[in-house]
Amino acid sequence: MSAPAVEITGLVKRFGSVTAVDGVDLRLPRGALLALLGPNGAGKTTTVEICEGFVRPDAGTVRVLGLDPARESGALRPRIGVMPQGGGAYPGVRAEEMLRLVATCAARPLDPAWLLDVLGLGSARRIPFKRLSGGQQQRLSLACALVGRPELVFLDEPTSGMDPQARRLVWELLGALRADGVSVLLTTHLMEEAEALADTVVIVDNGKVIAQGSPTSLTAEQADAAQLRFRARSGLDTQLLAAALPEGYLVRESAPGAYRVEGLVDPQVVSTVTAWCAQHGVLAEEMHVGRRDLEEVFLELTGRELRT
Numbered sequence: 166m167s168a169p170a171v172e173i174t175g176l177v178k179r180f181g182s183v184t185a186v187d188g189v190d191l192r193l194p195r196g197a198l199l200a201l202l203g204p205n206g207a208g209k210t211t212t213v214e215i216c217e218g219f220v221r222p223d224a225g226t227v228r229v230l231g232l233d234p235a236r237e238s239g240a241l242r243p244r245i246g247v248m249p250q251g252g253g254a255y256p257g258v259r260a261e262e263m264l265r266l267v268a269t270c271a272a273r274p275l276d277p278a279w280l281l282d283v284l285g286l287g288s289a290r291r292i293p294f295k296r297l298s299g300g301q302q303q304r305l306s307l308a309c310a311l312v313g314r315p316e317l318v319f320l321d322e323p324t325s326g327m328d329p330q331a332r333r334l335v336w337e338l339l340g341a342l343r344a345d346g347v348s349v350l351l352t353t354h355l356m357e358e359a360e361a362l363a364d365t366v367v368i369v370d371n372g373k374v375i376a377q378g379s380p381t382s383l384t385a386e387q388a389d390a391a392q393l394r395f396r397a398r399s400g401l402d403t404q405l406l407a408a409a410l411p412e413g414y415l416v417r418e419s420a421p422g423a424y425r426v427e428g429l430v431d432p433q434v435v436s437t438v439t440a441w442c443a444q445h446g447v448l449a450e451e452m453h454v455g456r457r458d459l460e461e462v463f464l465e466l467t468g469r470e471l472r473t
């Protein structure tokens with residue numbers, strides 16, 4: 166039986182007094198997609214760079230396609246694709262030139278011209294890297310990670326800076342890769358991305374895994390986890406609304422004009438919220454009772470304060 170795509174046990178990495186990775190365990194089976202989530206500075210990139218063989222761990226075991234990336238990088242490199250955070254290339258190199266250069270390192274590369282077309286870069290093939298837009302640079306960087314037909318790809322925030330059309334294109338491409346049996350480990354700050362793509366989500370904070378599971382299991386629909394959500398003009402007095410509900414209910418304005426009522430949602434609660442809105446001349450739109458989304462679970466686990 167072949168080894169898992171990635172298997173990490175007790176991984177630790179320190180930079181001076183900072184413990185960037187503090188005992189991480191994770192496993193990515195072959196052909197699956199794992200999304201690593203966490204606030205800024207949580208240790209995601211460091212974990213990925215250790216798997217890629219670019220950073221040496223201080224403790225723990227890492228096996229990538231059954232190999233030790235620190236000691237067997239020569240054997241590993243041709244089998245993996247890497248898209249680093251923010252990409253990068255020689256500023257003057259043209260898009261197609263760069264992809265062809267990367268393709269020469271692979272035994273059985275994909276056709277670079279075809280891949281540029283798939284990623285919507287056909288008309289940009291002669292443009293120097295520095296003149297590509299941020300989203301085009303990201304797509305080129307993804308093309309470089311994929312051109313060698315890797316068995317496993319590491320993608321560090323692959324769709325950051327992409328417009329919604331490009332993001333959807335990349336999601337489709339990642340779905341197709343997975344259907345072809347390619348394993349994918351990606352980091353992202355987009356909960357929608359993790360929810361749409363991942364078999365397993367691993368949430369890290371301060372270098373530690375604080376939750377993992379499928380998106381559905383993490384947002385499991387339990388009676389007390391359900392929420393009432395609605396939209397209305399921003400700036401409603403959420404404390405006043407909470408006071409109209411039985412003790413223990415919380416009301417939050419999670420984004421301007423987006424409200425969440427937390428606590429056991431029953432018909433009486435829905436009726437109280439609707440009546441309160443009517444009394445205060447508030448039109449409650451898009452009222453919805455359902456499970457928490459991944460973003461809500463993430464904020465609950467990692468807190469709402471901004472990381473510095």
Ligand SMILES: Nc1ncnc2c1ncn2[C@@H]1O[C@H](COP(=O)(O)OP(=O)(O)OP(=O)(O)O)[C@@H](O)[C@H]1O
Nearest residue numbers: 180183184185203204205206207208209210211212
């Ligand atoms: N080469 C380095 N030297 C010193 N400190 C580092 C180095 N690389 C990372 N760190 C520190 O390690 C911690 C984890 O950083 P890392 O880049 O892994 O986080 P991240 O989860 O990828 O964050 P982001 O979401 O912002 O990309 C941070 O405190 C960071 O400042």
